[in-house]
Amino acid sequence: xxVEIKVEKINAWYGKTQALFDIDLDVLANHATALIGPSGxxxxxxxxxxxxxxxxxxxxxxxxxxxxxxLDIYKGTSATQLRxxxxxxxxxxxxxxxxSIYDNVAAGLKLNGFSNRKQTDEIVETALxxxxxxxxxxxxxxxxxxxxxxGGQQQRLCIARALAVQPEVxxxxxxCSALDPISTGKVEELIFQLKSKYTIVIVTHNMQQAGRxxxxxxxFLLGRMIEFDKTExxxxxxxxKRTEDYVTGRFG
Amino acid sequence: xxxxVRVLQISLRRRVMDRFMTALAALTVLLVLLPLGAIFAYLLxxxxxxxxxxxxxxxxxxxxxxxxxxxxxxxxxxxILGIASVMGVPLGIGAGIYLSEYGQNRFGDxxxxxxxVMNGVPSIVIGIVAYGLVVLRQKHFSAIAGGVALAIMMxxxxxxxxxxxxxxxxxxLREAAYGLGVPRWRTTLSITLRTATSGVVTGIMLAFxxxxxxxxxxLFTAFGNQFWNLHxxxxxxxxxxxxxxxxxxxxxxxxRQAWAGALVLIVLIVAAVSAVRxxxxxxxxxxxx
Numbered sequence: 001x002x003v004e005i006k007v008e009k010i011n012a013w014y015g016k017t018q019a020l021f022d023i024d025l026d027v028l029a030n031h032a033t034a035l036i037g038p039s040g041x042x043x044x045x046x047x048x049x050x051x052x053x054x055x056x057x058x059x060x061x062x063x064x065x066x067x068x069x070x071l072d073i074y075k076g077t078s079a080t081q082l083r084x085x086x087x088x089x090x091x092x093x094x095x096x097x098x099x100s101i102y103d104n105v106a107a108g109l110k111l112n113g114f115s116n117r118k119q120t121d122e123i124v125e126t127a128l129x130x131x132x133x134x135x136x137x138x139x140x141x142x143x144x145x146x147x148x149x150x151g152g153q154q155q156r157l158c159i160a161r162a163l164a165v166q167p168e169v170x171x172x173x174x175x176c177s178a179l180d181p182i183s184t185g186k187v188e189e190l191i192f193q194l195k196s197k198y199t200i201v202i203v204t205h206n207m208q209q210a211g212r213x214x215x216x217x218x219x220f221l222l223g224r225m226i227e228f229d230k231t232e233x234x235x236x237x238x239x240x241k242r243t244e245d246y247v248t249g250r251f252g
Numbered sequence: 253x254x255x256x257v258r259v260l261q262i263s264l265r266r267r268v269m270d271r272f273m274t275a276l277a278a279l280t281v282l283l284v285l286l287p288l289g290a291i292f293a294y295l296l297x298x299x300x301x302x303x304x305x306x307x308x309x310x311x312x313x314x315x316x317x318x319x320x321x322x323x324x325x326x327x328x329x330x331x332i333l334g335i336a337s338v339m340g341v342p343l344g345i346g347a348g349i350y351l352s353e354y355g356q357n358r359f360g361d362x363x364x365x366x367x368x369v370m371n372g373v374p375s376i377v378i379g380i381v382a383y384g385l386v387v388l389r390q391k392h393f394s395a396i397a398g399g400v401a402l403a404i405m406m407x408x409x410x411x412x413x414x415x416x417x418x419x420x421x422x423x424x425l426r427e428a429a430y431g432l433g434v435p436r437w438r439t440t441l442s443i444t445l446r447t448a449t450s451g452v453v454t455g456i457m458l459a460f461x462x463x464x465x466x467x468x469x470x471l472f473t474a475f476g477n478q479f480w481n482l483h484x485x486x487x488x489x490x491x492x493x494x495x496x497x498x499x500x501x502x503x504x505x506x507x508r509q510a511w512a513g514a515l516v517l518i519v520l521i522v523a524a525v526s527a528v529r530x531x532x533x534x535x536x537x538x539x540x541x
Binding site for chain 1: 356422425427428431432434442443447
């Protein structure tokens with residue numbers, strides 16, 4: 001398996017506050033990589049650096065190098081070009097409330113100027129099937145607003161919306177933190193299936209979740225990546241004392 | 253005293269209080285609606301009798317002759333409001349977008365301050381400004397001059413309401429669009445503005461309804477006209493001007509026509525606002541659940 005994302009010495013700031021310190025990381029293609037750590041440790045900031053979302057906030061700044069596939073994301077491309085290759089799913093489901101289910105999924109295509117109707121139909125169907133939502137919404141694609149779905153369905157809709165742009169990488173920022181256990185189960189199962197086609201980086205507060213879906217896990221603390229290894233090793237036999245304290249629940 | 257009785261007493265007091273407060277709220281609603289209802293009822297009472305086919309289709313007759321109507325005023329009002337909306341609405345929406353999406357700076361604060369002050373400027377002063385800007389240069393009155401005056405009045409209201417409505421759209425929606433690789437300008441137009449459509453339209457309708465009945469800014473811009481005129485560049489009749497002229501005249505016939513004109517004006521405003529509301533609610537998914 002090749003390396004899909006190569007991160008070298010990423011530092012990030014919010015105004016004058018430094019949030020990330022010299023992060024290095026290799027993410028393998030077609031695997032899920034989980035990032036864990038206590039609140040405010042910088043894991044969300046980190047994945048927002050991978051699709052250049054961090055820089056959209058006022059006063060935010062990033063230095064370092066990130067290579068995704070053959071792309072040096074802070075040099076060789078525009079942020080909008082990059083984000084079509086690196087999809088993102090957010091903490092809270094955020095479907096576009098003024099759009100139907102269909103339009104939500106097609107939004108990334110339509111708003112980027114893609115207008116072939118027949119192909120759009122196919123892509124929407126494929127995306128909704130990949131996100132395991134198709135059977136629940138296929139009869140009301142145009143009739144129902146995206147915001148009228150339940151929380152779990154909304155999040156799967158947001159995953160479908162991200163998949164419709166056909167990205168190579170999927171970033172997920174605590175995708176289940178607003179969901180009930182059943183919906184969480186569905187989304188986790190989904191992540192497991194999506195790995196065969198996409199490279200996934202998932203931020204999570206839930207350590208069991210990291211254990212269930214990810215082959216690799218990185219532990220963040222105070223803006224630094226303390227340890228990165230196979231998930232199993234992080235949870236059973238970590239090499240750093242701080243990682244051990246965190247995964248055994250002694251702090252955080 | 254047994255416990256259960258105490259519970260009952262408390263709940264009774266709460267129930268009475270609840271009813272009382274609900275009644276109070278309903279009463280305030282009635283008080284707010286009362287003036288509107290009263291005005292409309294009185295207009296119907298005084299004006300409805302004078303509304304006839306001739307009133308809606310003919311131009312005024314010379315003093316002393318019976319009959320005649322305000323058709324030219326109705327058309328003129330529509331013309332002037334059309335000109336004002338074409339100029340004022342895009343400008344107001346554009347400025348509102350700037351303030352909410354790009355205006356978190358000193359210049360933005362200045363624009364906000366100016367817009368708020370403009371909202372408080374007396375309409376006759378706006379009329380003088382339009383007179384200086386348009387009429388003095390062209391050397392004649394026109395519907396365009398009237399439209400400019402009303403547009404100047406519409407812009408600050410539309411700007412501020414658009415800004416407020418766009419700020420209500422959660423940042424998460426903008427991020428969702430950025431995350432799909434949608435450029436910022438496209439996100440603003442297709443996501444932020446679209447999500448806020450019904451609020452923005454409400455702001456436009458507020459501004460529209462406010463200027464639709466304005467008389468003072470039209471006195472020396474559109475000026476009024478006793479005859480048919482469809483040229484935007486000529487002095488133009490307006491319902492509000494005609495109502496004003498007829499109401500201060502010494503003739504009973506004209507007084508009756510002024511009442512009828514006022515009724516027509518109100519009906520036109522209500523019709524325009526309702527039509528836009530219906531069109532917007534059909535055009536968006538907001539109503540679909």
